[in-house]
Amino acid sequence: MSETVLNASQAVLNVGLLGFGTVGSSFAEVLAASGRPEGSGGTAIRITHVFNRDVQRKRTHPRAKFVPADAIWTEHVEDLLGSPDVHLVVELMGGLDPAENWLRRALTTGKHVATANKQLIAYRGSSLFELAASKGVQLLYGAAVAGGVPVIPGMSQGLSGDQITRISGIVNGTCNFILSSMETGADYAEVLKKAQALGYAESNPSADVDGFDARAKLCILSRIALRAEINPDDVPAQTISHVSAIDFAYAKELGCTVRQVSRAQIESKPDGNKVIARVGPMLVPMTSPIAWSHGTQNMVVTSGRFGGDVVFSGHGAGGHPTAVAVMSDVLAIAEGSATVRLPAKPVEVSGDVTAPYYLRLIVKDRPGIVAGIAGALAKVGINIDTILQHRGHPADRLPFVVTTEPCRSATLDKAIADMSRMEFMVEPPLTMQILVVDDPDTD
């Protein structure tokens, strides 16, 4: 197998592109616009190989014109991975298989890699970083979280000097589009259809709405920010699909809105650190920056021991913003830049968050409901903060909201199990964590 390590003083960096979809074709456009032709000073960057299925069709793509005319278009990945001419593989296909094997092959043969593949970096990142380091090549993945928002380089390079204790973020643009549309009156099913029509959501929206996409990104951020190595499968994810218009109305009354939030926090324990992590719909106070994210915007808030809260926000998805992140990684590699990579350790993960909670119940009206619910909470020692019930709903589907004082989610789950068995309960109760704004210095 031929080995090809880029020499920093090399005049041209040859890029092999895996995937010519929305992001891949946008990357070709951004690269063409960056004005780094050969001989312009610095290392020139050019696409020499494009791998995709059905390349005949791909070559007619409106952005195919941004690929140099002499580039090789191929349906055989071997043409790209096996070529000693390719210095850098840009992977924009996604998924673990076959991307993992192909990128291992690229790294092993001395090629740099830039990827937007969040699943791959979340699940296999640490072993891939080791492989890259052992081969003296770079593996960059700035596009894997929050697309065009430079939260990965910003944290890696600019916050490495702090001790970050918590990250909270909106890292799934589809869920944010759905929930921020519901905030202004849209219905879940209707806005999901619209998101699908706009190309924001897949025909099977589960990865987005059920939180699997977000938790992979949360694990990537945790590795950098908290230096904690977490298996995404260990992070509890709650679907946003049970959130309804009525929840926004009650949230508003509580000074909040609802967003899909991904959150991970270090909890220092005498027997070693633990990470409390969770992804799901949460009540966000309108005074929190997280409430300001609309549409497909992404936002990440880091809380540091010394630096306090730092907010990054912008366009989390879309071809061009994601291509900017990829292009920035490619430039870093071309310029011979190296990133700070502080060691991360595997830590225990728990989803048992101590916080105030919002409970929304749909009940069949009859005497004794408040007593039943209050009794179930009292039995496990949870204090009620507020009880809200509005007029104008049918008596056989009466929404009824309770907020609790801070309690452990595991404790609350016991009370919920109890309530679910009560005969007046029309559907399973919905619980959402209520975020608390606790950085007074930023106000």
Place this chain on the structure above:
Amino acid sequence: MSETVLNASQAVLNVGLLGFGTVGSSFAEVLAASGRPEGSGGTAIRITHVFNRDVQRKRTHPRAKFVPADAIWTEHVEDLLGSPDVHLVVELMGGLDPAENWLRRALTTGKHVATANKQLIAYRGSSLFELAASKGVQLLYGAAVAGGVPVIPGMSQGLSGDQITRISGIVNGTCNFILSSMETGADYAEVLKKAQALGYAESNPSADVDGFDARAKLCILSRIALRAEINPDDVPAQTISHVSAIDFAYAKELGCTVRQVSRAQIESKPDGNKVIARVGPMLVPMTSPIAWSHGTQNMVVTSGRFGGDVVFSGHGAGGHPTAVAVMSDVLAIAEGSATVRLPAKPVEVSGDVTAPYYLRLIVKDRPGIVAGIAGALAKVGINIDTILQHRGHPADRLPFVVTTEPCRSATLDKAIADMSRMEFMVEPPLTMQILVVDDPDTD
């Protein structure tokens, strides 16, 4: 002269610290907390020299305990700069003189430099970067703008792939503290006193309130984001000291608040690019992220051709947040990280911004005022958008507000000169640019 270049595989990075004030002592604390003692893996980082005036007093500082006991405290900079043991100079004194000569000496003798000195980087950055590159050492300055907000590393590493066309920011925490306090009813003079008492403002507040601090930072950001080399002295700066409570009342009516905004924008011209730059109080729509910054918070918004708007915000000042930025640079140097540095070119600067404007006049009430003002604007071809005048003010000091449709500031200045000569004008008119939210995708 002895030359000392750090070897990447070296076990210890020795730091010489210039300045043990608020940031210097906070840096010592952050470094001590970062847990990089010798033998812990990676390059250990230790302070070996501290230079300051009156070291006897400094050694009694509560944070002096974070400096290793065997470090040399000195009032003679030669002890530090002349020592081949020092690999990295951390400069936290500020000002051009003597910092410039000292850091030139450090770079020339093969020492890396990390600095928070915005004046130095704004005025002398390009020649210092050249010197550092020629000596194979690093010069990092992440703390020079927006303290603990990683806007410099975030832009350098994460947005280098975009073509940024505009940066807008709140980069002076003192002005933001004053104006955001005025928003909730405080009086300028009173809140300035409070800022001085809290240590946010100097006894001579001119550098902050008159915009000189902010424009140095704007030039640093322009170099990275717009790749434009600008002399800070060429950027028009308008003082915030003429903004009064009445302006906040009228701004609110216009759906805005007032902030000191620093702004630079590329204008493509057939004869080469030009940068339109300005620092001063501006009317900011409440729907803009810039309006959300309160207290001493800093915020920078970049607008990219491909990536759209990206927002960075957090604690811009203070010992600990600034120390985090310095520590992050020190770690980058210790880890042998290199940054992407794209070439910047000197460009022509103009403060002649085409925008809608807010004019606030204080007049002695009499017939013909509206005719006079409208006439002065009509004469130069400026259209009036709104005229606002509220009751309840004394007739001999009547505030009177006009907003214009977009016009050039140079044109407006002519009309203002005209109006200033009108006999009903009690004090010189105040003009402020009105920002327009123009990135609909983020909503």
